[in-house]
Amino acid sequence: MSEIERGYRKIEWAERHMKVLAKIREEFRREKPLEGFRIGMALHVEAKTAVLVKTLIAGGADVAITGCNPLSTQDDVAEALRDMGIKCFARRGMSREEYYEALNKVIDTKPDIIVDDGADLIFLLHGERSDWAEKVLGASEETTTGVIRLRAMEREGVLKFPVIAVNDAYTKYLFDNRYGTGQSTWDGIFRATNILIAGKNVVVAGYGWCGRGIAMRAKGLGANVIVTEVDEIRALEAVMDGFRVMPMEEAAKIGDIFITATGNINVIREEHFKVMKDGAILANAGHFNVEISIPDLEKLSKKVRQIRDYVTEYDLGDKKLYLIAEGRLVNLVVGDGHPIEVMDMSFSDQALAIKYIAENHEKLERKVYRLPEELDRKVARLKLETMGIKIDRLTEEQIKYLSDWRHGT
Numbered sequence: 001m002s003e004i005e006r007g008y009r010k011i012e013w014a015e016r017h018m019k020v021l022a023k024i025r026e027e028f029r030r031e032k033p034l035e036g037f038r039i040g041m042a043l044h045v046e047a048k049t050a051v052l053v054k055t056l057i058a059g060g061a062d063v064a065i066t067g068c069n070p071l072s073t074q075d076d077v078a079e080a081l082r083d084m085g086i087k088c089f090a091r092r093g094m095s096r097e098e099y100y101e102a103l104n105k106v107i108d109t110k111p112d113i114i115v116d117d118g119a120d121l122i123f124l125l126h127g128e129r130s131d132w133a134e135k136v137l138g139a140s141e142e143t144t145t146g147v148i149r150l151r152a153m154e155r156e157g158v159l160k161f162p163v164i165a166v167n168d169a170y171t172k173y174l175f176d177n178r179y180g181t182g183q184s185t186w187d188g189i190f191r192a193t194n195i196l197i198a199g200k201n202v203v204v205a206g207y208g209w210c211g212r213g214i215a216m217r218a219k220g221l222g223a224n225v226i227v228t229e230v231d232e233i234r235a236l237e238a239v240m241d242g243f244r245v246m247p248m249e250e251a252a253k254i255g256d257i258f259i260t261a262t263g264n265i266n267v268i269r270e271e272h273f274k275v276m277k278d279g280a281i282l283a284n285a286g287h288f289n290v291e292i293s294i295p296d297l298e299k300l301s302k303k304v305r306q307i308r309d310y311v312t313e314y315d316l317g318d319k320k321l322y323l324i325a326e327g328r329l330v331n332l333v334v335g336d337g338h339p340i341e342v343m344d345m346s347f348s349d350q351a352l353a354i355k356y357i358a359e360n361h362e363k364l365e366r367k368v369y370r371l372p373e374e375l376d377r378k379v380a381r382l383k384l385e386t387m388g389i390k391i392d393r394l395t396e397e398q399i400k401y402l403s404d405w406r407h408g409t
Contacts, residue, residue, distance in 0.1 A: 007047075007080030011054075014047035018344040019386035020379060021055055024351050028059030033355045035060030040111030042103060042121035043142070044072040044332050045090040048340055050081055052347040056354065057086070064109040066090045066102040068117040069287070071325070072332035100124070107132055113357050114139035115350060118287045119146030126153070126160060133160040138357035138364060140164045140350055144177065144208065145263040145287040147368065154368050162364035164353040166346070169371040171379040173209050176346040180338030182213025184331035185259060185285045186221070192310040192324045192334045193281065198222030203255035205248065206262035207234040210285055214259055215243055226251045228267075248272055257281045259330075260291035270296040278319035282327070289327040297323065310334045348379045 001009075015022065028034070039061045043049045053063050065081070067073040067090035074092065081088040087109060089102040103121055107129045116122050119141055125133040138161055141147055147165040166172055186197070202223040204215045211227070215238070218225050228248045229235040235245050252258075252272035256279075260267045263286050273296060284291050298304065303315040310333060312323045325333035337343070352375040357364070384391065394402075401407055 003076045004079045004083050007050075007074070007076035007078070008083075010047040010074070010077055011050045011080060014051050014340050015054075017340040018048065018051050018347070020344045020348045020382045021051055021351065023382055023386070024348055025055040025058045028055060028351070028355070032060040034358055037113055037358050038062045038064070038109060038111045039113045039115060039354065040106040040109060040121065041065040041115040042068040042106065043115065043117045044068060044337055045078050045081070045088065046072070046074040046332070046337055047077050048337070048343040048347060050077050052350060053081065053086060054084075055347075055351050059351075059355070061354075062109075063087070064089070064106045064111065066106050067092075067094070067099070068120060069329060069332065070094045070096070070099050071328050072337070074336075104129065110135070112137050113354055115142075115354060116140070116146060117142040119143070119149055122146070122150065122163065126158065130160070136161045137361035138162045138164070140166045140353040140357070142166055142172075142346070142350065143287050144173070144210070148263060150368050154366070159366045159368070162357070162361070162366055163368050164357065164371055165368050166349045166353050166371055169349045169376045169379075171345045171376050171383070172349050172371075175342050176338060177209035178213035178216075180213070180342040180346075181210040181261070181285055181331065182217040184335055184338045185214050185261075185283070186217050187336075188330035188332075188334035189257070189259075189281075189283055189324060192283075192308065192330070193322075195281075197257070200224070200256040201226060201254050203228065203248075203251045203258045204243075205258070205260040205267045205291070206286075207231075207238045208261065208263075210261040212241075214261055214285060215241075219243075223257075226255065249275070252276050255280060257283070258292075259283050259285055261285040262291060263287065265290045266293045266296075267291045269293040270300065273297060273300055273316070273321060276319065276321060279322070280319075281322045281324065283324040283330040284327050285330060287329065292323065292327045294323070294327050297321065345379050345383055348382070349376070352378065 045067050064087035073090040078090045089105045147167045153159045202218040203226045204211050205228045207229050215225050226244045227238040238245050253275045297314050300316050301314040307313040310325050314321045
């Protein structure tokens with residue numbers, strides 16, 4: 001099978017399991033809401049993303065896409081997209097310079113709307129490529145990491161165009177972040193290591209929705225789960241969910257597997273590496289490769305070598321530590337990313353967000369917005385429909401009861 005054919009078959013398999021996006025594609029094909037709009041995208045270029053691209057094109061859009069992480073592109077899918085005539089600049093294993101060159105190529109197509117994952121494309125438009133920022137009508141952002149930084153930009157008054165925080169949609173973070181990250185992170189670790197999880201001490205850094213999913217799946221696999229947190233409320237939730245909670249300096253001494261999911265820098269660093277057990281495994285589920293301090297690991301190591309595909313051994317002299325996927329997104333570098341059915345919802349949110357920007361950009365301010373609730377609920381409704389699940393509806397009596405404050409006990 002040729003690389004292009006392999007890419008086409010991956011896309012076909014994803015399409016078969018993305019039934020919500022299929023319904024939205026039919027709607028887009030009829031209405032052509034994106035006719036005349038150029039869309040610039042920086043997403044993980046793999047099969048599910050290709051289904052989103054095809055949906056936007058069905059809506060009339062002219063699309064240019066590149067990767068949002070140097071190691072997450074699947075070259076066979078990228079080749080298939082190019083074979084379809086789509087402007088795709090992504091390639092797996094790009095250097096930092098090549099990565100930013102590809103982002104610039106997307107901007108060179110003069111996009112009206114930006115679709116981002118991690119916000120690197122948006123940040124570039126606020127820096128070196130500010131020449132085109134004023135022409136951008138709006139953007140959507142997929143990740144927790146990106147949204148946090150974009151809200152900081154809004155507070156500082158430097159945001160140059162409106163952004164819809166797709167990550168904050170209920171049908172995104174409650175499912176993608178929790179069930180998607182939870183399953184796909186462990187899939188990546190399994191593929192890279194082939195180790196047993198049951199009985200091991202698994203340390204999860206961060207108890208946001210991604211951390212919750214990772215911890216939940218680790219517990220189901222028989223691990224002894226430890227959570228580290230800086231937020232009092234999330235730490236309390238972790239305790240009441242049945243997990244041990246302690247500082248990283250304590251967890252580092254007893255952990256067998258460490259997984260970061262915080263979106264912050266240097267969560268695991270020199271002082272933690274020094275007290276870890278021989279053979280400890282390190283993986284990152286956050287968007288950027290900054291959560292595990294690779295410079296500290298390299299400084300402490302006497303020898304570094306690749307022991308398995310995607311597993312790097314750091315020999316500190318008295319022990320050996322193992323880093324998976326160079327500290328980048330373990331689920332996408334080693335595996336196929338989130339399960340198809342969960343991305344069906346996330347990318348449906350993206351498609352509807354893009355349509356919303358196209359139709360409403362003139363009245364949107366330079367702020368970070370949530371996806372409108374009616375669109376969020378539309379995705380949930382379509383998902384239930386495609387699953388063959390029906391739910392109750394309020395009666396007129398119940399609607400009146402809930403809306404009338406005069407009812408007492």
